[in-house]
Amino acid sequence: LIIDSHGHITAPAKVYDFQAKLIARRAWMPTPKLSDDDLLPSVKHHLELLDQVGTDLQLISPRPYAMIHSLINSTVVGLWTRFVNDAIYQSCALAPDRLRPVAGLPQFRDSDITASVEELRRCVEELGFIGCLLNPDPLEGGAPPPPMSDRYWYPLYEEMCRLDVPALLHPASSSDPREPYSLHFILEESIAIMGLLNSDVFTDFPDLKIVVAHGGGAIPYQVGRFRAGEFRFGGEGDFEQRLRRLYFDTCLYSPSALRLLIEVVGADRVLFGSERPGTGSPVDPKTGTSMDDLKPVIEGLDVVDAESLAKIFETNVRAVYGSRLLPA
Amino acid sequence: LIIDSHGHITAPAKVYDFQAKLIARRAWMPTPKLSDDDLLPSVKHHLELLDQVGTDLQLISPRPYAMIHSLINSTVVGLWTRFVNDAIYQSCALAPDRLRPVAGLPQFRDSDITASVEELRRCVEELGFIGCLLNPDPLEGGAPPPPMSDRYWYPLYEEMCRLDVPALLHPASSSDPREPYSLHFILEESIAIMGLLNSDVFTDFPDLKIVVAHGGGAIPYQVGRFRAGEFRFGGEGDFEQRLRRLYFDTCLYSPSALRLLIEVVGADRVLFGSERPGTGSPVDPKTGTSMDDLKPVIEGLDVVDAESLAKIFETNVRAVYGSRLLPA
Numbered sequence: 001l002i003i004d005s006h007g008h009i010t011a012p013a014k015v016y017d018f019q020a021k022l023i024a025r026r027a028w029m030p031t032p033k034l035s036d037d038d039l040l041p042s043v044k045h046h047l048e049l050l051d052q053v054g055t056d057l058q059l060i061s062p063r064p065y066a067m068i069h070s071l072i073n074s075t076v077v078g079l080w081t082r083f084v085n086d087a088i089y090q091s092c093a094l095a096p097d098r099l100r101p102v103a104g105l106p107q108f109r110d111s112d113i114t115a116s117v118e119e120l121r122r123c124v125e126e127l128g129f130i131g132c133l134l135n136p137d138p139l140e141g142g143a144p145p146p147p148m149s150d151r152y153w154y155p156l157y158e159e160m161c162r163l164d165v166p167a168l169l170h171p172a173s174s175s176d177p178r179e180p181y182s183l184h185f186i187l188e189e190s191i192a193i194m195g196l197l198n199s200d201v202f203t204d205f206p207d208l209k210i211v212v213a214h215g216g217g218a219i220p221y222q223v224g225r226f227r228a229g230e231f232r233f234g235g236e237g238d239f240e241q242r243l244r245r246l247y248f249d250t251c252l253y254s255p256s257a258l259r260l261l262i263e264v265v266g267a268d269r270v271l272f273g274s275e276r277p278g279t280g281s282p283v284d285p286k287t288g289t290s291m292d293d294l295k296p297v298i299e300g301l302d303v304v305d306a307e308s309l310a311k312i313f314e315t316n317v318r319a320v321y322g323s324r325l326l327p328a
Numbered sequence: 329l330i331i332d333s334h335g336h337i338t339a340p341a342k343v344y345d346f347q348a349k350l351i352a353r354r355a356w357m358p359t360p361k362l363s364d365d366d367l368l369p370s371v372k373h374h375l376e377l378l379d380q381v382g383t384d385l386q387l388i389s390p391r392p393y394a395m396i397h398s399l400i401n402s403t404v405v406g407l408w409t410r411f412v413n414d415a416i417y418q419s420c421a422l423a424p425d426r427l428r429p430v431a432g433l434p435q436f437r438d439s440d441i442t443a444s445v446e447e448l449r450r451c452v453e454e455l456g457f458i459g460c461l462l463n464p465d466p467l468e469g470g471a472p473p474p475p476m477s478d479r480y481w482y483p484l485y486e487e488m489c490r491l492d493v494p495a496l497l498h499p500a501s502s503s504d505p506r507e508p509y510s511l512h513f514i515l516e517e518s519i520a521i522m523g524l525l526n527s528d529v530f531t532d533f534p535d536l537k538i539v540v541a542h543g544g545g546a547i548p549y550q551v552g553r554f555r556a557g558e559f560r561f562g563g564e565g566d567f568e569q570r571l572r573r574l575y576f577d578t579c580l581y582s583p584s585a586l587r588l589l590i591e592v593v594g595a596d597r598v599l600f601g602s603e604r605p606g607t608g609s610p611v612d613p614k615t616g617t618s619m620d621d622l623k624p625v626i627e628g629l630d631v632v633d634a635e636s637l638a639k640i641f642e643t644n645v646r647a648v649y650g651s652r653l654l655p656a
């Protein structure tokens with residue numbers, strides 16, 4: 001099986017029409033009802049795009065750039081997140097063999113994590129979701145958020161462990177005008193990895209499972225710097241080893257980066273993820289294929305064999321997401 | 329010749345004793361005079377460290393973590409920067425065949441760039457400095473600084489072009505507690521590259537020469553993401569080509585990262601830089617050598633030949649720094 005661990009919902013305009021009104025009206029409007037007919041054309045189109053590249057199953061979550069975690073107030077964020085999660089549930093129900101649901105969390109910039117814990121529980125226990133997106137910066141560039149080691153996050157880590165679901169660590173938008181489209185993802189992933197690894201989080205939560213999107217931001221490329229830096233502060237130079245406490249997806253649209261990721265963290269820590277359809281979907285005139293058609297690129301690397309390919313495409317995501325991924 | 333483009337001054341305690349007092353007393357103290365005897369032991373030690381790894385010539389600049397660009401007031405920053413630049417000048421004069429001076433700039437968080445332009449002029453025209461360090465974030469994490477495309481920076485770019493000297497783009501400290509030692513370097517380099525390439529800077533200053541430290545932060549690893557992203561916004565997918573408008577140094581302490589850098593930007597854009605002695609100096613118990621002993625690591629990569637090695641170790645740095653590097 002080719003399982004793409006990193007996908008986002010393809011939704012009709014009606015969904016974002018609601019979001020725009022919800023924001024503009026500061027939540028003073030009723031939540032619309034989506035019919036299966038509302039969602040079916042988008043779902044069909046999404047499946048065609050997966051068919052084109054041979055993806056059997058994709059995990060879909062909210063579009064991170066649409067999560068609006070720092071906007072307006074927590075009521076808007078809460079209503080929007082619940083609405084999108086319900087749309088994801090309904091989309092997956094239309095294609096249960098092809099799409100599996102990953103929940104967004106209503107992480108508001110000024111709120112503690114309680115609402116996120118409750119929404120995660122609802123999604124997993126009532127709707128069969130298999131994991132969640134975790135945004136390490138719900139302030140979206142406005143000010144530094146609590147570090148990933150902060151007790152602020154602990155109730156969520158606790159609930160993730162109790163429910164036995166992983167998180168895809170995936171930042172969202174940014175209000176910093178210096179950060180062009182999606183650069184914030186890369187920066188916040190880098191900060192979050194360091195926050196998780198230089199702390200007690202994995203000692204306090206030995207069962208916590210976190211997949212870092214986009215090949216781990218800057219860290220696998222800069223691994224030597226952080227390994228060297230630790231020697232200076234009396235560390236044991238085991239940074240590369242600690243990095244393997246996390247998982248990483250392959251949302252990197254260049255062969256040299258995919259090669260480096262697999263070489264640095266090992267094939268057993270890499271989950272196939274393409275984000276198709278998304279940033280990588282444009283057709284590269286050099287190759288004539290979509291940049292997110294990553295399966296042949298990964299298969300063509302000189303650092304993989306049949307065994308590591310099986311891990312990257314199927315075994316690792318099964319191990320991380322557990323029995324909820326493909327119920328018997 | 330093996331020319332290391334990325335080194336920082338090794339200075340005696342007397343230098344930082346002055347810095348501490350200058351900060352604590354808010355500049356209300358006289359600047360001490362350094363004798364050659366004050367500096368000689370540090371310079372000798374520094375040269376021994378270069379000898380150990382076969383470096384013929386190193387470019388030395390202020391220690392970025394000691395630049396204190398956002399601290400206290402512009403008088404402190406100005407006095408300190410001038411003092412360090414003078415110490416660099418004096419150190420290089422003690423070993424003129426081995427060390428070449430690169431100036432720090434008194435970039436204060438709340439000041440325009442005038443003082444930096446004046447100090448650059450003094451260092452180059454009066455003292456024979458060959459380039460400067462440029463900190464893209466003189467606010468050191470306190471708030472977003474002006475983007476590299478902002479007119480704020482233009483007088484400095486103009487003066488760099490007039491004097492025909494390059495800058496080593498090198499961030500400094502950070503007040504964000506989420507950023508452990510030197511992570512800020514990587515993040516701000518990534519932001520600065522995007523700011524320079526997504527702007528008119530190189531159209532307005534076709535002769536501007538900028539070397540980005542530490543292998544360009546996250547960008548060479550994430551190049552596919554930014555190339556793909558540009559197609560979505562009507563770009564031509566020439567991001568990799570535009571990236572080659574910049575130069576990058578090899579301060580990356582892992583073979584896979586060095587390999588990726590050379591593969592992505594090309595050997596003609598890579599300058600040997602080790603920062604020795606610095607973050608990479610601890611001895612790696614795995615190899616028994618210092619992590620910043622990068623020459624054999626680069627020579628051992630499967631993406632270099634004799635021609636590209638000559639470029640990386642000598643030709644490129646000569647091209648970027650020009651005739652001031654090795655005066656006849």
